[in-house]
Amino acid sequence: MTGGYFEIEKISGGYGSGRVVRDVSISIGRGEVVCLLGRNGVGKSTLAKLACGFLRPLSGAVRLAGHEITGARPSENLAVGLTYCPQERVVFDDLTVAENLSLMRANRRLDDLDRYFQVFPRLSERLRQHAGTLSGGEKKLLSLVRGLAEGSDMIVIDEPTEGVQFENVVRMAELIVARKNAGASFLVVEQNLTLVDRIADRIVIMDHGEVVLSAAASEVDREDILTHLTV
C-alpha cells in the first residue's frame, strides 16, 4: 500500500485497442484536489473514463482506499465511493430535474439538497421541468449537484464549467472546497483557470497521452500552465 487514497498506476488504454493514454500514474491523497489540465485531445477525458470503469485499461491498475478496482463497472465503483460526472450528456434529458436527483433515492425526497438549491436557485425553480430543457451551463450545475449529493469520498469531474457563468463557477468552487474540507478527494479535468485557481492543491498537465508536469499548485505559476495549454 502506497500513500494515496485514489491511485492511478501506469494506466494505458483508450477506445478499442487504441492507446490514447500511455503509462499515466496519478496519486491523490485524502482531502486533496488534483486538477488535470492539457490541450483538447491529449487524453484527459479518456484517462477519467479508464479510472472510473467506463473503459477497460489495456494495462495498469486503479486503487481506491487500497482496494484494486481496475475494470470494475461504474455502478460497482459508486457503491464503494467513487463518483463520476461526465463531460458530455451530463443529465437525463427525458427525466425532470427532480427525477434526475431522486432517481437513486428510495424515498424520492430531496430535503437534504436545500443547501445546493440555495446556491443554485435556478435548479429549484425548474424541478418539475425536463432536464432536456435546461441550458448547457444549467445541466452542468445539475450534474455537479447530483455528483456531490452522492456523498462519495472520491469524486471525478470532467470539465464541470463548460458553458457555466462566471458567478456560478465561483459557487461551484466554493462547494468543491467545502467538500474537500470535509475530507473528500477530487480529480477535476478542467480548462477554466478561474476554477483551477480556486480549488487545486496540485496540478497535473497531460500532453500526447502522457503526464508532462505534476506539481503543487503553489509551485506552478499561471505562465507555465498557459504555455502547456497553447500550441
Place this chain on the structure above:
Amino acid sequence: MLTSFKLTRRNFVRAASAGALAIGAPAILRPAMAADVLKIGVLVADSGPAALFGPAQRAAAELGAATVNAKGGILGRQVAIVFADAGASPAEVAKSAVKLMLSDKVEMIFGSHDSAVRQGVENVVKGKLPYVYTPVFEGDDCSPNVYFLGEVPEQELQKTLPKLLEFAKGKTFYLVGNDYVWARTTNEKAKKYIGEIGGKVVAEDYYPLGAPNKFENTVAKIKAEKPSVVLQTLVGGDNVNFNRTFADFNLSDDIVRLSCLLEENTLMGIGKDASKNLYSSLGYFADIDLPENKTFIGELAKKYGDKAPQQCTISKGLYDAFIFASAVAAKSKSLGAKEFAAAAEGISFETPSGPMTMTKRHTTKNIFLARCDGTKFTVIDTFSAVPTQQSCT
C-alpha cells in the same frame, strides 16, 4: 450420398458446357431411375393456417398410393408421390404446380387446400392433366379435367337440416360464418333449405377470415334473439373460439348448433365442456363403423403406430383420390383428358366412408350427421348416396 451428389454435379457441368439448360442435368439422371413409375403431385398443407392437417394428409395419401400399388398400380405402373406445400399463397402454390408438371413430370395432381389455391392451380394446369380436388368446398366450379371429391353445401344440408329439427326447439336459425366464399355460398344455399322446411333466418354474422376474432358480440346477440338453431360456417380456430364462447355464456342447453366444417381436430379444441348439443354434418368421421373404415384406420395404425395422425374428412379425401384415379384409369386405359373425363362419368368406387359415384365431375356420397359427445363424434344418422346437384358437363 456424396457420390450421387458428385455425379449430379458432373452431369450438370457436362450438360451446361454442351449448352443445355440447367434443367437438363436431372433429366440425364432420370432414365437411370425406374422409367415406368407414374408420378402424382400431391398438394398438402405443410404450412399456413391448415398445416394442422398436413401430417394426416400425407399419411392418407401415402396409404392411398400403397393400396393402389399393392393391386398393381395405375395403368400397370407403380405410382410415386411428389408432395408439394399447398399452405402458401395461391400464386406460390401455382408455381409449385408448374414445377410438378415441368420438372417432376407428374401425370396427375391431387390437392387438399382452399378454393383460392385451387383456382391458382387450375389456371396453370389448364386441364392438361387430371386434377383431383378432395376437400369440402362450396361447389359451382366446372373447370375442365378437374374432379371434385369433397362435400358441397347441398350434400351437407339438404337431408341434414330436416333431421336436425328433431332435436331443436323451433325453426329459427342464426347463421354465423367466416367472411369468405365457402361460408357465404353455404349460407345462401342453406337459406333455400331453411325456407323449404318452413324455418326462418333471424340474423347472420360474418367474421373476417384469419383475423384475431372474438365472438362475445354475436353470442350476446344470440342470447337475446334465442334462435333454435345456430348454423355455423366458421373454420379452424374461429370455430373453436365461437363454440367455447357460446358454451361459456351458457347457451348450449337450449340452442342446437350445427357446424358445416367440424372435424376431429376442431372438436378437440372445442373440448368436452363446450360441445353439448353441437352437431356436425360431413362425408366422413374417423370413428364411423364401416368395415372399409376399420381397414383404413387399421392400416394407418399399423404403419404409424401411436403416432398416426388424426384422420378427418379433410385428409381422408386424398386416400379416396388414389382409389378414384385407379378406378377411372382401369376403365379409360389412359390419362388423356378426354378419355379420363369420359371414363370418370358415372364411375363408382369404394372408400372408407362407403361407396362414391362420380356424377358430372362431383361425387355422390354418404353424408353423416354426428352429435358431439365430449370430444368424440357419435353418428346419429347416415344419408346414403346424397347427390351434389352440381351440373358440370
Place this chain on the structure above:
Amino acid sequence: METLLLTQVINVVYEVLILAIIVLGLAVVMGLLNVLNIAHGEFIMIGAYTAYVVQKSGLPYVLAVPAAAGVCGIIGLVVERFLIRPLRYEPFETLLATWGLGLLLRKLVELGFGRGYRSVEIPVVGSLNFFGEAYPTYRLVLMGVSASVLAGLFLWYRRAPTGARIRAMVGNPVLAEAVGIKTRELARNTFVTGTAMAGIAGVMIAPLTPVEPFMGLAFIVNSFFALVVGGMGTVAGLFAGAGIIGGLQSVLSATVNPTTAYLAMLFLSILFLWQRPRGLFPRP
C-alpha cells in the same frame, strides 16, 4: 333488448381489459427498452401450454400462473442473454431476431405437442348475475384480475423509482451506469418481466381460445396496433391503445359487423402509423 345492451357494454369492457393484459408484456419491453419483441405472442402461447399441462396433471389452475411466469421468465432470461444483449438492444436487429425466435418457439412447441388444437377447461364454471344480467363467471374473474394487475402496475410505476430508472437507462446508458444503475441487470430484469407477463396472459386466456402452436400470431397483431395507437412507454398510452383498439372493434362489431370492425381497426392503425407514429400518449 336492454339486457342485450348491458351484455354488450360488459363485452366492450371485457375486450378492452383482456387486450390490455395481453399488450402489457409487449408494452413493457417495447415502451421501456425500445425492443419490439415479435415473439411476444409465442410467449403467450407457451403460457397457454403451461396452463394446459398444469390442468392435465390435475393441479389447481391457479398454479399455472407462477408456472407460466417461471417458464416464460426462464426462456426470457436465456433469450436476453444470448440474443437481445449480444445485439445490444438495437431496435431493428432485435426485431429481426425475435421474429426468428417466434418461428423457433412455434417449431419447438409443435415438436413437443403437435399441431393439433388443445383445449383448456374453464377453471371457474357458471355464470354470475352482474347488474341483473348473467355473465360467465370466469370472464368476470378475468376482468377483475386484469383490472387489479393494471391498477397495481400503474401505482407501482408512479411510486417506485424503477420506471424512471429504466427510462434513464434507455435515454443515457453511460450516465445511468455512472449514477449507480446496474444497467445490464435492469435491462435483463425488464425484459424477463415482459416475457413472464406474456406467460401469465397466456394462462388467463388459455381457457377461451384454441391452444395451438400458432395461436400467438393472432395476439401480436392486435397488441401491436394497440401500442401504435396508444403510444409507447406510458401507462396512459397502454390504456388508450387497448381502449381504442379493443373498444372500437367490440362496438363496431356489435353495431355494424365484424368485418367492418376489423377493417376499421386496420385503417385506424395505418392512419396512426402514417400521421402520428408515436401514438396518442408517447413517452416525452
